[in-house]
Amino acid sequence: xxxxSSVTQNYQISPKKIMDNILLLKDNGINVTxxxxxxxxxxxxxxxxxxxxxxxxIVYKSNNDITNSYFGEDRQKLYVDDNEFNKIKSRLNFVExxxxxxxxxxxxxxxxxxKKHFDCISGKHTFAISYNQHIRxxxxxxxxxxxWFDASLSMSDALDEMKAYLAKKKLEIITYCKGCxxxxxxxxxxxxQNRNRDRLKDYMDDVCAKNMRLYLEDKNL
Numbered sequence: 001x002x003x004x005s006s007v008t009q010n011y012q013i014s015p016k017k018i019m020d021n022i023l024l025l026k027d028n029g030i031n032v033t034x035x036x037x038x039x040x041x042x043x044x045x046x047x048x049x050x051x052x053x054x055x056x057x058i059v060y061k062s063n064n065d066i067t068n069s070y071f072g073e074d075r076q077k078l079y080v081d082d083n084e085f086n087k088i089k090s091r092l093n094f095v096e097x098x099x100x101x102x103x104x105x106x107x108x109x110x111x112x113x114x115k116k117h118f119d120c121i122s123g124k125h126t127f128a129i130s131y132n133q134h135i136r137x138x139x140x141x142x143x144x145x146x147x148w149f150d151a152s153l154s155m156s157d158a159l160d161e162m163k164a165y166l167a168k169k170k171l172e173i174i175t176y177c178k179g180c181x182x183x184x185x186x187x188x189x190x191x192x193q194n195r196n197r198d199r200l201k202d203y204m205d206d207v208c209a210k211n212m213r214l215y216l217e218d219k220n221l
Contacts, residue, residue: 019052026058035061038088039078050092062092115177117169117190127162137162140191176204182211185218 026032034053038046046062053060064085066075080088122137129135133152136142147165151158174190188207196203 022058023056026056033059033061035063038062038064038080038085039066040080041078043080043088046088047091047095050095054095060092062088115174115180115183115186115188117172117174118166119170120187120189122166122189127159135159135162137166140189140195146191146194175200180208180211182208182215185211185214
């Protein structure tokens with residue numbers, strides 16, 4: 001708290017209040033990404049911030065970019081060089097894997113222990129509409145025999161029907177996904193799997209192998 005107040009010069013709002021609000025956004029279906037700069041001020045706290053994010057299934061990103069203040073003040077003295085930053089990134093990968101192991105024994109603490117249908121933006125603020133006024137949450141559904149919702153009389157009613165459908169599907173676990181360390185590279189959902197249901201096991205083996213390669217490449221950067 002002292003660090004937060006000294007950097008922001010805000011002594012009225014506590015870090016806990018901000019963290020509680022982040023969880024409120026997430027719990028209400030809003031995609032949240034926490035991004036923090038790594039510099040000489042935050043270098044002793046980044047791991048705690050990352051750990052908290054991973055525990056709550058929130059994407060955490062960081063960088064070592066330094067820009068001048070709004071008033072033109074030179075902040076290069078806060079710069080953490082690339083070698084040190086790469087060590088930090090390696091540590092962050094380790095922290096993420098530690099939390100993932102915790103997720104596998106405590107599903108309620110992390111939404112990546114088992115991958116759910118529609119953990120993407122579908123139904124939140126995107127949808128596709130056809131020439132005949134049918135809407136679907138995304139083009140993955142459009143290309144399958146998935147559901148559509150008639151918006152010819154009321155767009156609002158159609159969206160409400162679509163959201164109700166997705167709310168039920170978001171509670172389901174998709175096949176073959178549990179505790180994968182490459183979850184942040186994965187875009188699988190019920191409909192991508194549905195399109196490949198005749199060879200689902202082989203399809204998912206290929207998908208997981210591709211995502212794991214991306215994970216390892218990112219980890220080694």
